[in-house]
Amino acid sequence: MNPTISNTFPSFSKILIEDINKNGVIQEFKAGDVIMRTGQYIKNTVLVLSGQIKIYREDEDGGEFFMYYLQHGQACAISMICATKNEQSQIMAKVVKDVELVMVPLSLMDKWMMQHRSWYEFVIGTYRSRFEEVLEVVNSIAFRAMDERLEFYLKRHKDACGCLDLKLSHQEIANELNTSREVISRLLKKLEQRGALKLHRNHIEILK
Known part of the structure; x- marks a missing residue:
């Protein structure tokens, strides 16, 4: 066996x-x-x-x-x-x-x-x-705005890796959510301003 x-x-x-x-x-x-x-x-x-x-x-x-x-x-x-x-x-x-x-x-x-x-x-x-x-x-x-979809997306990745450091680029997220890089960058910046995460050059640190 x-x-x-x-x-x-x-x-x-x-x-x-x-x-x-x-x-x-x-x-x-x-x-x-x-x-x-x-x-x-x-x-x-x-x-x-x-x-x-x-x-x-x-x-x-x-x-x-x-x-x-x-x-x-x-x-x-x-x-x-x-x-x-x-x-x-x-x-x-x-x-x-x-x-x-x-x-x-x-x-x-x-x-x-x-x-x-x-x-x-x-x-x-x-x-x-x-x-x-x-x-x-x-x-x-169907039922969530893009900012909510982004938070849901990040949570799924956090749960999948069991970590708080996500090696995801803005372009990769945009591709996987079928939207533009500019939209994702803007929404990620808002989440950073709320203290939910911290943006780094090649990764995203989830804070809460």
């Missing part, structure tokens, strides 16, 4: 972990690598052993809208959904911090859903948590 898999996914049964060891492939990717692109057919679902991945939705012009993070102990719900219909990916996945992944063939999804109760519960839990997170994003877009 691979101790890394069992420690990262403690809910998995011993038999499931044996199946993962037998059929899965461990791969490593560096920060900046794109491991899934919009429009490609997905052959594997991804289990994250370590590191961090950002999931984006791309528009027709190549713009990127940040949706959520994938971190250790999590899986890519989008790839699981694509497995059921053999569909193309609707998202892009980019590595933020060096990652170690277990690539599991999508052809095993249906089989494991029937054979392994712990896999079934994990997949359903993954669907539910991602659905709830996407709903939060939709609510942010």
Whole structure:
């Protein structure tokens, strides 16, 4: 039994972990690598052993809208959904911090859903948590002004990294919120004046 898999996914049964060891492939990717692109057919679902991945939705012009993070102990719900219909990916996945992944063939999804109760519960839990997170994003877009969306965005990044120092540029934030750099710079300056954060050259320090 691979101790890394069992420690990262403690809910998995011993038999499931044996199946993962037998059929899965461990791969490593560096920060900046794109491991899934919009429009490609997905052959594997991804289990994250370590590191961090950002999931984006791309528009027709190549713009990127940040949706959520994938971190250790999590899986890519989008790839699981694509497995059921053999569909193309609707998202892009980019590595933020060096990652170690277990690539599991999508052809095993249906089989494991029937054979392994712990896999079934994990997949359903993954669907539910991602659905709830996407709903939060939709609510942010539909019902919040840009200043509130920015605060929500910064909170999500703070929670994801478990830190108060966010290595985000004004342009990166603007791209991921689908607005201009000037708007983001102005709103960040207002947050700094309120004492909510401190702006540095290449990072943002959250104060409260």
